Amino acid sequence: MKTISFMSLALSAALLAGCHTTAGTSVVLNHDNGGSVVYEGNTRLHNEMSVTAVTYDKVPAGLNRVNIQLTSLVQRELHLQYRIAWFNAEGMEIDGDARTYRPLTLQGLDSVTVTGVANHPSAVTSRLRVREMRAADHVH
Amino acid sequence: MKAMFLPVAGSMVLMVVTGCATAPHVYESELDRAPMTSRIEPQDIRRTVEKMAESLISDAGVLEATGGKRPILDIEPMQNRSQLIVDMKSITDSVRTRLIRSRLFRFVDRSTAGADIAIMDEQAQLGLTDPRKAVKPGRQSAAEMYLTGSLTDMVTHAGRVTDHYYKFTMILKDLRTGEIVWTDEQEIRKVALRPML
Numbered sequence: 390m391k392t393i394s395f396m397s398l399a400l401s402a403a404l405l406a407g408c409h410t411t412a413g414t415s416v417v418l419n420h421d422n423g424g425s426v427v428y429e430g431n432t433r434l435h436n437e438m439s440v441t442a443v444t445y446d447k448v449p450a451g452l453n454r455v456n457i458q459l460t461s462l463v464q465r466e467l468h469l470q471y472r473i474a475w476f477n478a479e480g481m482e483i484d485g486d487a488r489t490y491r492p493l494t495l496q497g498l499d500s501v502t503v504t505g506v507a508n509h510p511s512a513v514t515s516r517l518r519v520r521e522m523r524a525a526d527h528v529h
Numbered sequence: 530m531k532a533m534f535l536p537v538a539g540s541m542v543l544m545v546v547t548g549c550a551t552a553p554h555v556y557e558s559e560l561d562r563a564p565m566t567s568r569i570e571p572q573d574i575r576r577t578v579e580k581m582a583e584s585l586i587s588d589a590g591v592l593e594a595t596g597g598k599r600p601i602l603d604i605e606p607m608q609n610r611s612q613l614i615v616d617m618k619s620i621t622d623s624v625r626t627r628l629i630r631s632r633l634f635r636f637v638d639r640s641t642a643g644a645d646i647a648i649m650d651e652q653a654q655l656g657l658t659d660p661r662k663a664v665k666p667g668r669q670s671a672a673e674m675y676l677t678g679s680l681t682d683m684v685t686h687a688g689r690v691t692d693h694y695y696k697f698t699m700i701l702k703d704l705r706t707g708e709i710v711w712t713d714e715q716e717i718r719k720v721a722l723r724p725m726l
Contacts, residue, residue, distance in 0.1 A: 448586060449587070449588070450592060450633050452587075452633075470561070484630060487630075489560070489561050489576045489579050490572070491579075492576075504583075506583040506586055508630065508631055509630065510632060522563055523563070525559070525561065
């Protein structure tokens with residue numbers, strides 16, 4: 390009986406580990422018309438965090454800049470990573486490899502504003518992607 | 530028969546086991562992954578470079594100092610004042626790459642000046658190059674500013690916990706005035722917890 394319990398526990402753990410997802414939340418931002426669309430690819434993250442404000446401006450050199458406010462919906466601390474990618478008018482990503490995931494710690498029910506500056510004058514839209522820190526641990 | 534079977538089977542099992550043990554599982558990893566150690570890792574360098582380049586691009590002071598023109602910069606490799614072995618030139622090279630690709634900055638490179646002279650000498654003396662097309666010394670652009678910085682660290686031990694604090698500082702100095710026209714910092718703090726056993 391004990392063996393069966395142990396085996397079912399191990400099986401559950403293996404299944405849970407197998408279900409580990411790298412999906413996150415994406416916010417697509419259009420600097421031309423000021424629009425933003427949020428895609429939720431991770432149910433847990435959707436329930437824990439939301440995008441509460443988006444503003445656009447330009448840096449003195451003329452490049453687009455975006456400020457996005459993220460708000461925690463839970464009491465506990467969230468360990469996340471975010472990446473802001475930039476796209477040209479044809480929708481192609483500019484210098485994709487050069488854009489990094491940055492760590493972001495959201496305290497319980499707190500808000501944090503993340504900022505991204507376009508990496509090229511032709512960048513007209515951007516995409517913020519947020520994922521849980523554990524998603525970065527994904528090992529094949 | 531039995532006497533032969535055991536050694537043969539044993540050696541086959543041994544071969545299979547050692548064969549499996551020596552073949553490492555290799556896969557291409559994502560560039561930005563979770564930290565594996567409390568030392569400076571590639572993802573820390575990448576995010577430092579990105580932050581510094583974004584900060585420099587966003588700064589109004591740099592454009593003011595050059596009257597709105599694309600400034601010509603050079604690089605002085607960053608100083609490593611930490612206990613780590615880090616290729617500091619590689620960091621400034623990466624910042625330079627980002628800035629050049631933004632099309633807002635121009636760069637000269639003193640570190641390849643020797644090669645420049647050697648190529649010009651060859652063009653002038655070997656007789657292979659059309660003398661009218663040969664590049665002559667004395668026409669290169671002059672750096673108006675240079676980019677440099679430093680890395681420092683602080684390590685604190687408390688029981689099983691080791692706290693590592695790193696700070697990258699970069700500055701942009703105007704050669705003509707001697708003023709620092711831009712500076713920024715990237716702080717990284719990592720905690721390593723030693724296992725009980």
